[in-house]
Amino acid sequence: MVRFENVGLRYGMATETLRDLTFSIEPRSFQFLTGPSGAGKTTLLRLILLSLRPTRGFISLFGRETSTLEKDDITAIRRRIGVVFQDFRLLDHLTTYQNVSLPLLVQGKEESSYRAEVQELLKWVGLGNHMDAYPPVLSGGEKQRVAIARALIMRPELLLADEPTGNVDPSMARRLLRLFVELHKSGTSVVIATHDLSLMDQFDSAQRLVLGDGRLHIYE
Amino acid sequence: MIAHSGWFSAMGDCTSMSETNHIQRTGTAGFLARMRNIGRKADIHEALPLIPESSIAGKALVTIISIMTFLATLTAGSAVLIRDASQGWSNQITQEMTIQIKPQPGRNLDVDVETAAAAVKAFPGVESVKVFSKLESSNLLEPWLGSSVSLDELPIPRLIVVKPLTGGLEIEKLREMLSEKAPHAVLDDHRLWFERLTNMANALVFAAIFVLALVITAMALAIAFATRGAMAGTRDIIDVLHFVGAHDKFISKEFQKHFFKLGLKGAAIGGFSTLAAFALAGLLLKIWNGGTGSEQIESLFGTFSLSWPGIVLIVILTILIAFLVGNISRVIVFRHLQTLR
Secondary structure, three states: OEEEEEEEEOOOOOOOOEEEEEEEEOOOOEEEEEOOOOOOHHHHHHHHOOOOOOOEEEEEEOOEEHHHOOHHHHHHHHOOEEEEOOOOOOOOOOOHHHHHHHHHHOOOOOHHHHHHHHHHHHHHOOOHHHOOOOHHHOOHHHHHHHHHHHHHOOOOOEEEEEOOOOOOOHHHHHHHHHHHHHHHHOOOEEEEEOOOHHHHHOOOOOEEEEEEOOEEEEEO | OOOHHHHHHHHHHHOOHHHHHHHHHHOHHHHHHHHHHOOOOOOHHHHOOOOOOOOHHHHHHHHHHHHHHHHHHHHHHHHHHHHHHHHHHHHHHHOOEEEEEOOOOOOOHHHHHHHHHHHHHOOOOEEEEEEOOHHHHHHHHHHHHOOOOOOOOOOOOEEEEEEEOOOOOOHHHHHHHHHHHOOOEEEEOOHHHHHHHHHHHHHHHHHHHHHHHHHHHHHHHHHHHHHHHHHHHOHHHHHHHHHOOOOHHHHHHHHHHHHHHHHHHHHHHHHHHHHHHHHHHHHHHHHOOOOHHHHHHHHHHOOOOOOHHHHHHHHHHHHHHHHHHHHHHHHHHHHHHHHOO
16 A cells, blocks of 8 residues: 655755655554654655655555656545644634535535535534534644544545644543544554554554654564 | 444544434434445535635735726726717718818909809708808907907908718819819818827827736736735645645636636726726716816717727626636646646
8 A cells, every 4th residue: 555665855955854764554554653753753644645755765655656646646646545634734714514525525526415424424523513613713622533534534545644642632532543443444544643652552453663763663 | 435333433432412313313324325425516616715715915906906907997998988089079070171261362252252152062962061251250260369359350261161961072073173163262171180180099099908908917917926925825725635635726726716706806896996987077077067178078088978888898808807817816826736746
């Protein structure tokens, strides 16, 4: 599904932020991406999301080498990936419902065909009473759940979540983790970037990708 | 495929009792069936602005567009007004000709006038002839010389106004005939005056078109800068749209819709202001009727009211400007997006 071979990334003339990354994310797998703050977790997720180009190495996504992809190919690949950003990236002028509908809307889907599903998903993440609320009036945890719902609405093959429990209390963090685990069981590959060790301890069977000094260490 | 039961069991703790009941009622099968139905063209799409509608930049842009549209449509309206007025002048001028007979020593002016008038009246293609009497000729000079001056002693030329039938008068033959019957009569068909007037009107219309082109160019540049500014201000939105799988074409169309709305609002204000300005000018001219300057203005521009073609032109220009604004922004956004990863 995702394959990195000797991937390196540097900004300008500085030393490499990430170097010699070689790993793969298999279908129906679950992994935590961890490491100290500033280790490059978000950068690595951005490489997978194709919003950054590596300065060297080979990246393959869904069987396609990424350096030769056209813009339309990149869009097609992104439609197979759900992403939860650390800072949520919700559109403040759209309601909770509209934010979650966004991936369907940009694909030109008919609103009547997904209205019920979006409403149900919002209820599942506990935001059934906040469908018409705008992000600025939501708490951090609520925004997090809207972002998660937006990532899930397209039933992605790969879910990337950057510190998805960073803004919620431990109880909500456990619930959200259970959601990701269930999603993984249903066939989605999940990558959760976190430095919350207690969260990782709750799902021992997950692969751990640990970033440190720009290099990646893999623990099964 | 995500299993409904998995989601529900995982999020059971997150939902309220009423929500739980709702999901239990709708059931897994129903949910999955609806998920499979996702697929046809959008309808909420039209109603959902992905670019925020209200912003300071947006208000400033509406103001710029309205001012530019006002200037553009005012220029176009003025060009139509000048063209209409020039048409009116030429109609008036070509509808009559003047024969001037100067007093000559040893000749009876009244006899010369009568001879010339009779000859012209009998000429084919002449509808009517009006001979200005000595008193009427003198009265024409009164505005310049005043009423206190005795004009009896002055050798004042006499005038004959000839109204030709439309397209039925051969001027050169009339001139030849006059040179035989009344050698001192001079026929003025106003051609020189008409040509100068036409040239002046054409020059004004071309100048108006040039100004219109400049205004529209300036407006296009303003839109281009405003679009770039709006893109910088909405970079986060563009990123999110890209990450959720939006094509560049989709995003640029969203910008086009956004700017088309701003353009339509600004252009409507500008176009309406122009129509109001012309209506107000016509009204003021009516109120002012009889004043010293009003006669000159009226003789130049008629009642200062726009003809239907002028009004239609202003409306068309207003709509075109709105489309221009939308399309310029779409092209700029699309080109910019092509440079982004």
